Amino acid sequence: MIALAKNKGYQYIDDRKSFDGLKVGSAVELPLLGLIANTDVPYEVxxxxxxxxxxxxxxxxxxxLKALSAATKDSDKGFFIMIEGSRIDHxxxxxxxLAQVHEVLAYDKAVATVLEFLEKDSVPGVMxxxxxxxxxxxxxxxxxHAAYPDYLWxxxxxxxxxxxxxxxxxxxxxxxxxxxxxxxxSFxxxxxxEALGIYDYSDDEVKLLLEQPxxxxxxxxxxVSRRAQTGWSTHGHSGKSCFTQCSSLMLILFPAADVNIYASSAKAAKDLVGNHENTEVGDFLRNYLDVDVDAITKELKQKGTQFDTKGADGKTVSWMGKVPATEERLDGQDHLEHYAGDHKRHKRHVGCDCGL
Ligand SMILES: [Zn+2]
Known part of the structure; x- marks a missing residue:
């Protein structure tokens, strides 16, 4: 991919030194590809x-932001950027x-950077x-513990x-x-x-770490979570998950319990005040930018067909996914019973009216 990008004339950076060479955007020559870590960038902490x-x-x-602003200074179309605080999720x-709070703080700094840019820039924009x-x-x-808890965190x-x-x-x-x-x-x-600032660790905790590395x-x-009295209900995603992709103007992602929507200006983003379906965020951004999303979707679908492949059943699978029939779920899990968890004791009585 890197060779392909370079062949196509992309500027390419992959470390701190070449990133610093971009001089906060003034030495960027678009298009640019920057891959600064082999996998994930380490947690902010x-x-x-x-x-x-x-x-x-x-x-x-x-x-x-600075590179895109300079590149579009003579354009009437502006630009769109998506910035993701992706490791909050991780x-x-x-x-x-501990890792999470530093991810949130790093994200918060990125938001501050965007807001400062919008304040100084003469072109109208919204975050x-x-x-x-x-x-x-x-x-x-x-x-x-079993005892009624103190209300403390x-x-x-x-x-x-x-x-x-x-x-x-x-x-x-x-x-x-x-x-x-x-x-x-001793490690x-x-x-x-030294790394966690915890001195009241128990023998059992140390034993578990040694026996089950x-x-x-x-x-x-x-x-850490126990001492901070921070609770978790799962290692996976919790309720309110929505996986609809939206085409967006300036969309920054991070998880929040009852997913929040923030904007740089309540006036500019008044259509997002209140409760919304997530697809309405995409609608807002499309309308704000006045872009033809249908046209680009059509173009992607047409060009994307060259990546189609054959599935195990010999049928063609499109990288754009298939359109599910109304009775069929995309993840193929529609056969699962209503509840099949660890505590299940009884099969549901189908066809009798005992209520179980
Ligand atoms: Zn996730």
Whole structure:
């Protein structure tokens, strides 16, 4: 892909040095492709110690905004940018409140950068910030014992930590699994103290970390969550999940429990005030930009057919997906019973009226 991009005349950057060479956008020559990490950029709580390797979300946002603004200064069409705080979701999946709060703060800085840009720029624009789902079922409350809980949450615990559970587990797996148990124990306890700021760890917690290193990421995150009295209901996505894609003007994504919509101007975005279906965010952005989404959708569908492939059943599968018949769900899960969870005891009595 990189070779293809370079062949097509893309400017290409892949590290802090080449990113800095963009001079906050003034040295950008579009089109530009920037791939600054092999997989995910490290969590912000880890990245902030590695600022010399990876630029922050806010820095990348500022660079992109300035480059796009300069590139469209003589155009009457303006530009659209999507900035995603994508690892808030990952930290939710990991149930790691320490990693997550730093992701949210990094996202907040990126939002501030966008707002500052809009304030200074002479061209009218709007920022819309929303999410397509919540992850983890995060709750600023957690009951640890049978006794009726105090109404307390301890976010201060999160201020004492400086590394993600993912990073700690990675270091543990990379460097210690072939070492004696005593080395592993001193690593685990020193990391709990130094990286997480936790000194009241129990013997059971340390024992679990030593006996089940494969769940180390889960344990490190859980040890922090319990002390912060931060609750989680799942390692997956929670209710209110919507996966409809929307074509958007300036859409920034992050998960919120009852998904919020923010905008840079309540006046410009008055159609988004109140409660909305997520597709209405796309409608708003399409109308604000006055772009013909149907035309581009048609073009994508036409050009996309060259990527069609044959499925196992020999039928052609389109990369654009298929249009489901009304009685058929896309995920093929329509055969699942209403409830098939761990606590299920009885088969439903079909055809009798006993009520079970
Ligand atoms: Zn997710």
């Amino acid at each position: 880890d990245r902030q110690h590695e600022d010399g390797i990876y630029p922050s979300l806010a820095e990348m946002a500022e660079t992109a 930290a939710g999946h990991a149930n790691d409140p 819309v910030s929303t999410s397509d789902h919540e992850t983890g079922g995060l709750a600023a409350a957690r009951q640890l 301890y976010p201060g615990v999160l201020a004492n930590g400086s590394q993600s559970a993912e990073r700690l587990a990675h270091n543990y797996h990379e460097n210690l699994l072939d070492k004696p148990k005593s080395d592993q124990k 685990v306890t020193s990391q709990l103290e 494969d769940i180390a990421a889960y344990m490190f995150a859980d040890i």
